[in-house]
Amino acid sequence: DTGVSQDPRHKITKRGQNVTFRCDPISEHNRLYWYRQTLGQGPEFLTYFQNEAQLEKSRLLSDRFSAERPKGSFSTLEIQRTEQGDSAMYLCASSLVKDQPQHFGDGTRLSIL
Amino acid sequence: QKEVEQDPGPLSVPEGAIVSLNCTYSNSAFQYFMWYRQYSRKGPELLMYTYSSGNKEDGRFTAQVDKSSKYISLFIRDSQPSDSATYLCVVNDSTLTFGKGTMLLVS
Numbered sequence: 001d002t003g004v005s006q007d008p009r010h011k012i013t014k015r016g017q018n019v020t021f022r023c024d025p026i027s028e029h030n031r032l033y034w035y036r037q038t039l040g041q042g043p044e045f046l047t048y049f050q051n052e053a054q055l056e057k058s059r060l061l062s063d064r065f066s067a068e069r070p071k072g073s074f075s076t077l078e079i080q081r082t083e084q085g086d087s088a089m090y091l092c093a094s095s096l097v098k099d100q101p102q103h104f105g106d107g108t109r110l111s112i113l
Numbered sequence: 114q115k116e117v118e119q120d121p122g123p124l125s126v127p128e129g130a131i132v133s134l135n136c137t138y139s140n141s142a143f144q145y146f147m148w149y150r151q152y153s154r155k156g157p158e159l160l161m162y163t164y165s166s167g168n169k170e171d172g173r174f175t176a177q178v179d180k181s182s183k184y185i186s187l188f189i190r191d192s193q194p195s196d197s198a199t200y201l202c203v204v205n206d207s208t209l210t211f212g213k214g215t216m217l218l219v220s
């Protein structure tokens with residue numbers, strides 16, 4: 001069990017650029033979640049996958065955001081045409097099944113110039 | 114009304130003190146309750162996971178859930194400087210709903 005791994009740890013980009021983050025969950029964890037955390041706030045749910053199926057999306061996930069989990073293993077989160085308000089920590093978590101504890105990675109910190 | 118309310122702190126205590134962290138939630142349907150600890154620039158780390166009302170103890174940590182009052186507590190005995198972190202109160206429906214977190218400083 002190597003834990004949830006996220007890459008990159010920090011991404012700095014100019015407004016209007018596209019960015020993609022990767023998450024590798026704990027092996028054999030069927031569920032994978034994405035959250036966003038801004039300074040002084042708790043993480044907020046964005047979306048989650050059961051294997052390769054994306055089952056729920058938050059209203060926070062605008063149409064500039066897209067997430068995939070091909071083959072039910074790693075996941076990517078892409079943000080197109082980044083805006084200042086996208087600056088945040090993007091956290092990935094995984095769990096074995098529904099209602100089991102979620103284990104988090106250390107996040108990708110996105111800074112928009 | 115936010116679904117999970119926590120006092121953001123900071124809460125400063127001397128080393129060795131007993132710490133009490135609390136939060137309230139709004140939806141009586143929640144069944145799973147958690148406390149996560151988050152150090153600066155790190156992801157949240159699961160501390161305690163409880164189902165329904167009652168107490169759960171793990172080492173120096175005790176979690177308490179009172180569903181009748183929708184009140185969740187975390188007690189830390191013999192607090193250490195390494196306990197300095199933000200403590201997040203969390204409820205689990207189909208996804209996790211976090212409070213804002215309480216910053217704890219032990220010195």
